[in-house]
Amino acid sequence: MKLEEKINRIYDAAQDKSRVQGLTHNFYRYPARFSPVFARTAIELFSKPGDIVLDPYMGGGTTIIEAAANGRRAIGVDLNSLACFIARVKTTLLSTSEKRSLLDWIEHHFEDMKYHHAVDQSYTDDKKTRNLDLVKARYIKKIVAIALSTIQTLPTRNAQDFARCVILKTAQNALDGQRGRTPTASFRKQLRMNLDEMLNGISDYEIIGRERQISIYEKDAALIDTLPAFSNEKRLVDLVVTSPPYPGLHVLYHRWQVDGRKESPAPYWITGTCDGQGDSYYNFGSRHQPGFQKYFDASMRTLRAIHKVMKPGAHIIQMVAFCNPEELLPRYLWNMEELGFKEVLAQDRIWRDVPNRKWHATFRGHTQGSKEVVLIHKSVAAS
Template sequence: MTQQRQVVIEQRIDKSACSGSPGSSLGDVLSELLEGDLDFAQDSDSAGIHNLHAFPAKYPPALPRLFVQHLTQPGEVVLDPMVGSGTTVLEAVQRGRQGIGSDIDPLALLLSQVKTNPPDPAWAFQSGLSVCNRAYHALERDRASVCREIQKRFDNRTRQFLDYWFTQETQQELMALLLQIEAEPNPAVRQFLRLCFSGIIVTKSGGVSLAMDLAHTRPHKVAEKVPRSAIEEFARRLRKNVVSIEQTGRRAGRAAILCADARSLPLRDNSVHLIVTSPPYAANAIDYMRAHKFSLVWFGYPVDALSLRRKEYVGHEVAPYGNSVSLPKPVQQVVDVVGKLDARKAKALEGYYQDMMHVMREAYRVLQPGRCAVFVVASSRLKGIDTRADLCLGEVAQAVGFHVAGMGTRRIHRDRRMMPASRHAGNGSTIEQRMHQEYVIGLIK
């Protein structure tokens, strides 16, 4: 974007905020932003606090930042109803806005909470080192009581899961760490240490578990993998994460992270000034729980409870949320085309768009009139058909009352993100190109 266009945009937002009728001006600003470069290929902020923990399909911080800066004023409320790793909320609070994030994934909630309300780094570091020392001593002095704790804590199914995916030695080190983390009295430090703990398990390579490829496919066990010491890995991760929070700028606004379903938000009508979010891909292309349960079981979530939670994710293949709603005609047509090839996949796609009708309806309800919502989505390919999530979600948005101000595209940098692998990568087709693209849908209430 040229400097001249930038100035025009800034003048427009100033004018609209002062005049109290932001509607049309903000729409123009949004359309113009969507025509600019949304790739952020040079975004250097992907390191640091935004990388405290791996998370699939997060967007570059510069993306929400662009919309926060140009579409809101300091003090206004920015919402991400599917907050994931907390990118939007952190960018909002660093710019003096009030950030609200909601999610139903316990790991997303932990990560967003720590990112937006981090502990004092010096205190966190000392505390983490002490956790490592005490964990070593506990294993040296009384390994048997650590083993008893493992026997006591988990139900049978969860124990089987742990025995399958973690060596006995790793289980003992993890439990020794966990017992010491739980003894930390400061809640912010304790959450931070839990995140460091999770970060040594949920990684692309499966961390200290026996799993490989937690990001790309179904995790598979590599029995000959020799996991590193969990305590040493924890100490390494602690150092890295402490540096990350030390380097992060001041948070001038306040953040609230809520455990809430995007289809039913505990927020008042017309209470939000901007929404920037990225929903899961159509028909469950990324199974968040598959990877996250490797650390969540350690925090006391039984595997069966996590399987139940999984059904609440938008686009889960089994249960659409609440009453089914009829889809806009063009969306139903896409579902029908898929249905001719695969009835089960069509049902899943239909469920996804029904879920997204509920998400969009809630977004519309909580947003102030005249304000903007930005949805970042990628298309999914089912049975070789590009389901054109961009066009379908545009239709869904209009059906609940939004006006589509514009649609931008951006390239996905697969090597920088935990994404599902494409079986057709590199075939150069138009569909394949679209799979490497995301759409940025700009909406106005």
């Protein structure tokens, strides 16, 4: 297939607005995730089975799931422990007995679960559950705490993490950006439905996915070239499909917004992962700092390391959103060129409007909206 046709197909896929579905993609609504159709198309057209596909800002793992499901070897890197937790659960196969234990778990513990049931205080630690005492959240907080207290009845770490993810998905639907209150009976019902749906998802993934071909690292992408995967040979990566933090747009990767935008660290509480970082940690800089120097310094550091692990001639396909593309895109592109990436068919770049309406719950900034673009570069020279 000619390069131009490949690029047109990627641009078409980037316009995909269908509901995210299939395999394990729906285990969690990771903020600013991209479409699996986009990731799959890029992987199919720019790599072949057995190749190594890297996502250095992996998020919820869309790229690595599609890479593994299409017979590629996948490497995912993210410094957010929540992202790594989710990507691991989405790509870890379960044994038949683990699946059975999960069905028993839901059967035994949830049918008669009531708000007034006692639960050890260690499950409702104040710091980890900040802002969950608000009227609309407190019932869910209690039910989630009861659910978390039953996790250790599951026989293995994989089953326990899967159960945490079921609770996470259900609680996200009930709390994150929601105005109404979810009754506890309906929450219990949704837990059951989500467990069934997620077990089906992991079974679908099992049929085509290749778990052992995936490596996930909780690391700063600026350190990619020091990871064990690259200890013998650096330039291993055949394709990068990714979506970095966005210049001038802040995404709430690490918090939910409950009861009218009050931020809660609930996802870390539920998954038992660490937090302690502010939003600047995940966004290449703080939204309160004027200018974009910090953003571009961090972006350069990571792109330099990414370049070091790519084979000469390998492609990097990025979905990037800009609040002010006229000013920021040229700067972004100039940096890419400095580091040894050459843009492919730049004149045909295609933009997509992202209305603030859709992003307001996660994006912070002074923009009315933002624009997303797909950038396709080739690694051409050692930096």
